[in-house]
Amino acid sequence: MAFDYAPAPESTAIVNIKSSYDLFINGEFTPGGGTPFTTINPATEEVLATISEANQVDVNRAVASARRAYDKTWSKLSGADRGKYLFRIARIMQERGRELAVLESLDNGKPIKESRDVDIPIAAAHFFYHAGWADKLEFAGYGSNPQALGVAAQIIPWNFPLLMLAWKVAPALATGNTVVLKPAETTPLTALLFAEICQQADLPPGVVNIITGAGETGRMLVEHPDVNKVAFTGSTEVGKAIQRQVAGTNKRLTLELGGKAANIIFDDAPIDQAIEGIVNGIYFNQGHVCCAGSRLLLQESIAEQTIESLKRRLQTLRLGDPLDKNTDIGAINSREQLNRIIDLTKSGEDEGAERWSPACAIPDKGFWFAPTIFTNVTQAHRIAREEIFGPVLSVLTFRTPDEAVEKANNTQYGLSAGIWTEKGSRILWMANKMRAGVVWANTFNRFDPASPFGGYKESGFGREGGVQGLGAYLNVEDPS
Amino acid sequence: MSSLDAQAPATHKGLHAFLAGLPGIDQVGAEARAAALGTRSIKKDSKLWAINTAISMVDLTTLEGADTRGKVKAMCSKALHPDPTDMTTPSVAAVCVYGDLVEAARSVVGDHIHVAAVATAFPSGRASLAVKLLDTAEAVTDGADEIDMVIDRGAFLSGNFSKVFDEIVAVKQACGSAHLKVILETGELKTLDNVRKASWLAMKAGADFIKTSTGKVTPAATLPVTLVMLEAVRDYYQETGTRIGVKAAGGIRTSKDAIKYLVMVNETVGEEWLTPDLFRFGASTLLNDLLLQRQRMLTGHYSGPDYVTID
Numbered sequence: 001m002a003f004d005y006a007p008a009p010e011s012t013a014i015v016n017i018k019s020s021y022d023l024f025i026n027g028e029f030t031p032g033g034g035t036p037f038t039t040i041n042p043a044t045e046e047v048l049a050t051i052s053e054a055n056q057v058d059v060n061r062a063v064a065s066a067r068r069a070y071d072k073t074w075s076k077l078s079g080a081d082r083g084k085y086l087f088r089i090a091r092i093m094q095e096r097g098r099e100l101a102v103l104e105s106l107d108n109g110k111p112i113k114e115s116r117d118v119d120i121p122i123a124a125a126h127f128f129y130h131a132g133w134a135d136k137l138e139f140a141g142y143g144s145n146p147q148a149l150g151v152a153a154q155i156i157p158w159n160f161p162l163l164m165l166a167w168k169v170a171p172a173l174a175t176g177n178t179v180v181l182k183p184a185e186t187t188p189l190t191a192l193l194f195a196e197i198c199q200q201a202d203l204p205p206g207v208v209n210i211i212t213g214a215g216e217t218g219r220m221l222v223e224h225p226d227v228n229k230v231a232f233t234g235s236t237e238v239g240k241a242i243q244r245q246v247a248g249t250n251k252r253l254t255l256e257l258g259g260k261a262a263n264i265i266f267d268d269a270p271i272d273q274a275i276e277g278i279v280n281g282i283y284f285n286q287g288h289v290c291c292a293g294s295r296l297l298l299q300e301s302i303a304e305q306t307i308e309s310l311k312r313r314l315q316t317l318r319l320g321d322p323l324d325k326n327t328d329i330g331a332i333n334s335r336e337q338l339n340r341i342i343d344l345t346k347s348g349e350d351e352g353a354e355r356w357s358p359a360c361a362i363p364d365k366g367f368w369f370a371p372t373i374f375t376n377v378t379q380a381h382r383i384a385r386e387e388i389f390g391p392v393l394s395v396l397t398f399r400t401p402d403e404a405v406e407k408a409n410n411t412q413y414g415l416s417a418g419i420w421t422e423k424g425s426r427i428l429w430m431a432n433k434m435r436a437g438v439v440w441a442n443t444f445n446r447f448d449p450a451s452p453f454g455g456y457k458e459s460g461f462g463r464e465g466g467v468q469g470l471g472a473y474l475n476v477e478d479p480s
Numbered sequence: 481m482s483s484l485d486a487q488a489p490a491t492h493k494g495l496h497a498f499l500a501g502l503p504g505i506d507q508v509g510a511e512a513r514a515a516a517l518g519t520r521s522i523k524k525d526s527k528l529w530a531i532n533t534a535i536s537m538v539d540l541t542t543l544e545g546a547d548t549r550g551k552v553k554a555m556c557s558k559a560l561h562p563d564p565t566d567m568t569t570p571s572v573a574a575v576c577v578y579g580d581l582v583e584a585a586r587s588v589v590g591d592h593i594h595v596a597a598v599a600t601a602f603p604s605g606r607a608s609l610a611v612k613l614l615d616t617a618e619a620v621t622d623g624a625d626e627i628d629m630v631i632d633r634g635a636f637l638s639g640n641f642s643k644v645f646d647e648i649v650a651v652k653q654a655c656g657s658a659h660l661k662v663i664l665e666t667g668e669l670k671t672l673d674n675v676r677k678a679s680w681l682a683m684k685a686g687a688d689f690i691k692t693s694t695g696k697v698t699p700a701a702t703l704p705v706t707l708v709m710l711e712a713v714r715d716y717y718q719e720t721g722t723r724i725g726v727k728a729a730g731g732i733r734t735s736k737d738a739i740k741y742l743v744m745v746n747e748t749v750g751e752e753w754l755t756p757d758l759f760r761f762g763a764s765t766l767l768n769d770l771l772l773q774r775q776r777m778l779t780g781h782y783s784g785p786d787y788v789t790i791d
Contacts, residue, residue, distance in 0.1 A: 002751050003526065003529065003530065003533075003742065003743075003746045003751050003754055004526055005520065005521075005522060005523075005526050006522070006523045006524040006525050006526040006527070007523075008521035008522070008523045113519060117519070268503075268504070269503070269504075270503060270504045270505050270506035270509065271503040272503070272505065272509075272510070272513075272711050273505065273506040273509030273510060273513070276509060276512070276513050277509065316747045325519070325520075325521035326520055326521055422504040422506075442506045442508075442509065443506075443508065443509060
């Protein structure tokens, strides 16, 4: 018998999914006036719950509730008292971590080992980190008395639902703002469970409001005149539309958009760890990662053997039930996204790149895409330029460090980059040349609340996390 | 070619340059990979299979100054039939003893399982080559069909790779048909880069197995060290077509840990290595935990320490 790992599914008994969910406004769950929609489990296509849609009246109610909470309660609290609430939320997130992880994997399709070991722990860490800042803002380098902006409108994507919520809500609350947050329409459930956590933490009503809906709800939120700050994470296309919407207003804006990161492997790289970094860079979270290392730049002298090693490694990836603790690649979040991946990979083949995937059984139901490598890719191919947002790696080669820099920077995006070499001086030289917000050296996709994250060029502006991220929610000059 | 190469005998030209040219290892990344493999969840049928496989891979070991023929013979009985309440339990792969107790061990196990002897001035390796060869030859004469030798760590750390290489070649010759396991004592080599170099050195010199540790130095076997050795074995196979075995020895005490090693073997070199011919555990207390877990899997309830034998 071969060493087949028996199914090891995480139990769903820990999470109680209701048949329908309302909006969370002013500390209470309240029905929305729009047309309810459903959210499904992308691994089975089964409906998980029906979700309220917020219409203009609901958006107005939510913003008014946030304004009231800001004026009457939150702006009157000391930093230390705000910090207490954030610490309390962080602890409850840890206590209910298993529940959040299971729910995230059900709604998003990501492997339970990622929601359990990455999404939820880092989300809690963001609340802990920012809780610590709440009473120390005068020491953050923004002057002796930095002030909150007011009401923050926050719109987050479906790839890391709770983690992106934490990136947005934690700094906003720590700096004294109140928020209206809209999760993505395909992944609203952990945000709604977070609403329950806010109740459990006795957070004053209206400090956090969560409204659900699709793009139209988001548009109404962004355009609401009583919003002081807009923070958006998502596609570059929508980011540009939002920037047009807020043009000419006093609203502060931060955008965290797409990416097409280069993961650059030199011939003196620690090659076994580089292989892991490549895999982690593009196959983590099915490649639904804005900073994914989707362009692999290999030094020509090691290209062939590295691709061979990478292919061997990909054969050990396990695709399937996201709740199985041994699953490495879960489900694609939606049929729409799956179609986009299929489209772009087809263009790769049409334009002459060579496609490879390991033998990989695809479940009958749900949305799936086998991990894929394209070799013989050039800068001119669509799959080298456009963000695929799926488990698809485009492999290019370079001959010299200069050429690596040129190719890495030759993109409309600039969110992240990876550099693999044992030569420390080259790491520093390369990092200085990269036009990317995050540069990883001999690692990839590492996140910490203390480290600022954000983009160059069409990857957006503003930083989230770290002392730099606080500036995005304070009435000070934007540090970025 | 390095200056050390220039000083080396003609047969070793290029050895230093070769070892220096091996790709580096990022310790943080290697440890992260080892930890990630450790999160695999092995349940039900696959767990029972893993436990049986692990039992069959154990080199049941006693290496104490206080060892006696009686103690060794008792251990050998257990090696043959690890669980007297269930004769379907597989035998272990080998018993591992000091050279002077090989004959006692062989008298009990016959041809049923291997007898491994530690040799070459185990565990420190601090003796002349002549003594090491005699140590090896006597153990083979007494019936050992596996020799666990130690490398000269002092020579390795001072850069005298040729000396380490030559000793392995000589001991291999003294082994005759006995299989040679080369103990790197990774706890003294300290860095993963050294572990990779020593692994290649031993394989090129003729090792049939490369082994982590003597068990007398802390840390003994660890997952990251074993990962690096498995990667070396994998790359050596790619290059030569020869399969070298790996033995993780010392510090592995629980079934849970043993299963982590099997997962690592499976996902690093592939399931062809999941056989006692190519992977071993050097252990003493591990066996009882494997037996307890096996009993629990088959009966559905936990027993206790008095339901496995102490030998």
